[in-house]
Amino acid sequence: MLKDITIGQYFPGNSVVHRLDPRFKIIITGVLIAMLFSADSFIGLGVGVIFLLISFLLSQIPFKLMLKSLKPIVPIILFTSVLNIFFLEGVTIFKLGFLKITVEGLRTSAFMIIRIIALIMGSSLLTYTTSPITLTDAIERLLSPLKKIKLPVHELAMMMTIALRFIPTLIEETDKIMSAQKARGADMESGSLLQRAKALTPILIPLFVSAFRRAEELALAMECRCYQGGDGRTRLRQLHSSGADYFALGLSIVFFDLVLLLNCLMG
């Protein structure tokens, strides 16, 4: 059950999108998000979606996997669309008691649904094609100018890397502890809310204890290897940008401009 949760859902591959410099990928994703938010007509939104679809096809990520990433936001989509359909004033096309559906409501909710789906797909595409470690590397590099204002960028990136690294470990550990307590007759599925909350103690305490133990061991191991933070540290994986990266970035900016242009023309 717990194993189905995917965070850092990297899907290994060797497509053009996979090979792009992660720094550029982050920026391009940012541009895509800006595109989707600034579009104020269906055509503008369509341009953003086309850009997304091109990147998606190039990435060779299976469509099924993409759908899976949309599953958790289904409630949000339903919620916003229901709100929009029923509570927007305008030309009524259907009425039942206090509920009424308007043309404007349908339009806005369709617009919102496309926008939300595109946003999630866009950011999922980033995490599907970039391993978490590379991603934090790239974030560190992108944030490195902030070192000037004494922001511990390297330390923050390291913390993120370690946190990501330990998510699967802790999930596995939770699974194991849950099984062990179930074997001792722990009952986690029935009872009142308070009882169920109490039933979590036998799981949370061992989990915390082991998290602390792991942290201590890791700190010791890092110290043994003379880890001392970011200063003067070289990297195993150097990030290189190539023509393709600049091309992709350029393309995204062209699409963005197109969206802005359409906004002016339609507005």
Added chain:
Amino acid sequence: MSVIKTEDLTYTYSIGTPFEKTAVDNVSLEIEEGALVGIIGHTGSGKSTLIQHFNGLVKPTSGKIYIDGEDIWGKDVKIRDVRFKVGLVFQYPEYQIFEETVYKDIAFGPKNMGLPEEEIDRRIKETAELVGLHKDNLYKSPFELSGGQKRRVAIAGVMAMEPKVLILDEPTAGLDPKGRDKILGQIKEYHQQKKSTVLLVSHSMEDVAKFADKILVMNKAKVFCYEDTPDVFKRAEELTQIGLAVPQVTRVFNRLRQSGIDIRTDVYTTEFARKTILEYLAKRGESNA
């Protein structure tokens, strides 16, 4: 009657994904009541998954499991009751300890069973003594104890439920030889006192050979063999072929046999080895005379 019975038990992980893997493949098996069974096999041979079926932590993909003749996934069976009947001690059980005192932690299982206070108290004191925990330690925080002592607390926590079947997954992992022998000795004592069935999963052939009446060998998700201990070690060669190390003494006797000495090879404890050698020497002395 057999206390555990499985019929064509199969378990497959992550069906329908690229990670699909059969961990337990068509296992049909009967374990007699009151036996002390050793379970050995490589990492990934399916032994841990198999034992998690016995108390209903894992639901089989197909096949049936009977505990005491009752299908545990049958309609009217409460899976929690099965877990009280079949106690399972996981690998590194000391990591599941959570209570403020050793006493309370051992009480967790019996309390879940809904036993009366006095009965719980009796069981805690009895099992604590059995696993060699000093009375003074009962009211200490378990986190103050040493690793070996914590392990005893965790094992006592399951023993105190007095299950009909006690299963231990590598109870000696990470202990020094002295601690290992001690814990195995205590498990054997529990087995004799309570007349319960005990399944002991282990990597070490030596341990299993010393303590188990019967041995279940798992290989590549299947049962390789399930026989009395001496019979298993008669098949030393096959065991070596599937990559399991037979006890060192057994290897010595196999080599003796290979070099032309007419001696039995189903030897797996040092004590029995001594006897066999003395017998052999006596026999040779006779024929020489």
